[in-house]
Amino acid sequence: MRVQSALGVALLAAHTVSAITLDTTDANSIRSAASTIAHGMMSYYSGNVTGGTPGLLPGPYYWWEAGAMFGSLIDYWYYTGDSTYNDVVSQALLFQTGPDADFMPPNQTKSEGNDDQGFWGLAAMSAAEVGFPNPPEEDPQWLALAQAVFNSQALRWDNSTCAGGLKWQIFTFNTGYNYKNSISNGCFFNLGARLGYYTKNETYLDWAERSYDWCEAVGLVTPNSGEAGYQVFDGTDDNQNCSSLNHMQWSYNAGVFLLGAATMWNQTTGDRQARWETRVRGIIAGAGVFFQNQVMYEVACEPSANCNTDQLSFKAYLSRWMAASSKVAPFVRDLVAPALQKSAAGAAQACSGGSDGVTCGTRWYQAGWDGSYGVGQQMSALEVVQGLLIDSVAGPLSNETGGTSKGNPAAGTGGDRNPGVPASRISTGDRAGAGILTAVILVGLLGGAWYVGILLGGLLTVGSVLVTQISCLSSCLLARMVFRKESWPGAYT
Known part of the structure; x- marks a missing residue:
């Protein structure tokens, strides 16, 4: 890991061996560890001091990671009751809302x-x-801000290619405009499901189901039976009408779909609920690729020590959303709790670097500090540790259970009804259309596999070629080999 700042030089030069003490079964120990880690994370932030810009982290951190960091501090207050950072969080979020209160600030x-x-x-x-x-x-209210983001993105739902989906980039001049990726669509799905839960407005839930179905139809979310579970791939090129996939797997993609699916399970009944339970269990099973002996790691980059700044924070979100999922879908708890406990213990012992002796590293499965440091490392450790308190807190509020945040259904639309939101609930015909799209894409994959099999003179079977088309990169495959049902409680039984 490269040295990122003068602070980093000091940390490396003055490293003293210590560690965060954590008893994963003791609430006071968990709160103390979380407090220490949060303090270390906030040492990178200066937006609340004279001359700083509220809501921004210094380079090399991008704007999105600052938003994620403040989300982790909201979780910190929720889990621990410690309000130390509340004013800083509120200042940052409100400063970055932008003139239309939709988190699109001019900067x-x-x-x-x-x-x-x-x-x-x-x-x-x-x-x-x-x-x-x-x-x-x-000032803008929390619920209205979430609605503004959702509505502005619903307006961007793009039917011109791939029969739907959100593009990664908003503007045509940015690299990645023609990439439809899992994290953009996953955030939209996750947010829609949670808005539906909070407001009890079925239209949000319909949009969430529509977006999830599209992700399955194009293959971003690929259901598999057995130990492999559901794989969530990184993205697809809409210049090719989403006919090929980037098979890279990242932990935050699995996490964002997990909480969305768990929330949908909570808000549905009967056959629909059964489908969402299958999806939740499948995503958890597939997330086994991100655990080594039940300790979380970023499989695509961590073993080779080439994670970039963004990727060093991804474990924070899988940790966050695994814990949160157990609150809205109680059957999740036993599937994820053992791995989260072991991961938290690993993270705490890896927080043993720097001049303070409690700076957090990346590799939780390695004894001691690995020499890396930064916002992502602190945030990942914070989320997995504080999430151990999930059983001691209430579930998410709604407007029927004491939620007081004020909403604005027209937020993010300029005051007009959002033309991207259906005037009525999505019909059975709409869902059938999504099923037809899935069938068409599957036929294309099978047809391509058959054709290649013929060209190779039968040396490759249709099945093996199809597996090649949908497999993840070699690093994911190697990692999956070490996971068995006895080491990953989320595996299908």
């Missing part, structure tokens, strides 16, 4: 993607759900 709009906006919207959604102190009445 970011030229480079902002749907996923970037999504992470800030999810932070606002969390604030509404956990009863985080409301802003002054003259």
Whole structure:
């Protein structure tokens, strides 16, 4: 890991061996560890001091990660009751809302993607759900901010290619405009499901189901039976009408779909609920690729020590959303709790670096500090540790169970009804259309596999070629080999 700042030089030069003490079964120990880690994370932030810009982290951190960080501090207050950072969080979120109160501030709009906006919207959604102190009445409210993000993205739903989906980038001049990726669509799905839960407005739930069905139809979410579970791939090129996939797997993609699916399970009944339970269990089973002996790691980059700044934070979101999923879908708890406990213990012992002796590293499965440091490392450790308190807190609020955040259904639309939102609930015909799209894509894959099999003179079977088309990169395959049902409680039985 490269040295990122003068602070990093000091940390490396003055490293003293210590560690965070954590008893994963003791609430006071968990709170103490979380406090230490949060303090270390906030040492990177200066937006609340004279000359700083509220809501921004210094380079090399991008704007989206700051939004994610403030989301972790909302979680910190929710889990521990410690309000130390509440004013800083509120200041940052409100400063970055932008003139239209939709998290599109002028200092970011030229480079902002749907996923970037999504992470800030999810932070606002969390604030509404956990009863985080409301802003002054003259300022945008948490629920309205989340609605604004959702509505503005619904307006961007793009039927011109791939029969739907959100593009990664908002503006045509940005690299990635023709990429439809899992994290952008996953944030939209996650936010829609949670808005439906909070407001009890079925239209949000219909949009969430529509977006999830599209992700399955194009293959971003690929259902598999057995130990492999559901794989969530990174993205697809809409210049090719989403006919090929980037098979890279990242932990935050699995996490964002997991909480969305768990929330949909909570809000449905009968056959629909059964389908969502299958999806939840499948996503958890597939997430086994991100665990080694039940300790979380970023399989695509961590073993080779080439994770970039963004990727070093991804474990925070899988940790966050696994814990949260157990609150809205109680059957999730036993599937994820053992791995989260072991991961938290690993993270705590890896927080043993720097001049303070409690700076967090990346590799939780390695004894001691690995020499890496940064916001992502602190945030990942914070989320997995504080999430151990999930059984001691109430579930997410709604407007029927004490939620007080004020909404604005027209937020993000300029005051007009959002033409991207259906005037009525999505019909059975709409869902059938999504099923037809799935069938067409599957036929294309099978046809391609058959054709290649013929060209190779029968040396490859149709099945093996199809597996090649949908497999993840070699690093994922190697990692999956070490997971068995006895080591991953989330595996199908």
